Amino acid sequence: MGLIPLLFMTILLAGAFPAAAQELQLTGSFAQGGLVIGRIDPGARVALDGKDVRVSKEGMFLLGFGRDAAAAAELRLVLADGAESVQTLRITQREYKIQRIDGLPTKKVTPDPASVKRISIENAMIKKVRAVDTDRAYFASGFDWPVKGPISGVFGSQRVLNGKPKNPHNGVDVAAPQGTVIVAPADGVVALVHGDMFYTGKTVMIDHGHGLTSVYAHMSAILVKDGQKVARGTPIGKIGKTGRVTGPHLHWGVTLFGTHLDPRLLTGPMPKGN
Ligand SMILES: [Zn+2]
Structure with missing residues (x-):
């Protein structure tokens, strides 16, 4: 579709x-x-x-x-x-990209105990932001793409490894050169700034009101402070490859409380030429 x-x-x-x-x-x-x-x-x-x-x-x-x-x-x-x-x-039902990979060696890559602890602390920080229910309707500004570039990962896609489904991809990935400026796609308040998360590296979260939050991951630099009010278009960071990634890109996620949404459905298609 x-x-x-x-x-x-x-x-x-x-x-x-x-x-x-x-x-x-x-x-x-x-x-x-x-x-x-x-x-x-x-x-x-x-x-x-x-x-x-x-x-x-x-x-x-x-x-x-x-x-x-x-x-x-x-x-x-x-x-x-x-x-x-x-x-x-x-509600229109969608089909998602499912990638099945079988016959993988059974040796699993599991983080060491110190990393497991760190991951659970970081997940709790993210969860706390996603639970915030601000009464301001910042989202009324509308949404733009935070950065322009080829889409390298779509919402909802899932890998099934040796028959075991992994968590679906809960955002959209935009590839762009290292250092490209990322802007706030909509008005809001910066709700989390973290310099080094295990999976997402340099990470920013924005509260757009009424439980709608967004996350920006893998950045090389962060240009905002916790609690800062941002407008649609305010620079918030730069493209990087921090955290668990192989190349520079932005992972952009949008969540309404615990529910992951497809950012592409907020902005419309990526403008042509990207
Ligand atoms: Zn991603």
């Missing part, structure tokens, strides 16, 4: 409520890995598949659909006056 059909669609549900003046607007990608930005009357309550979703004071909210999200999701809306509406959202 091509990427384009997965991209931005706006649904206006003017007749969602008996009182016709109310309007619900949903814009984004209704597909596995997609993010949808909703607008509704301030004061409304929103739940997706039974789980409450934060609504900003301007009436904005986020819906995220994971790599393996079901084909239908239930959106429940309750307006300030008590009027209630339930919508079924159809």
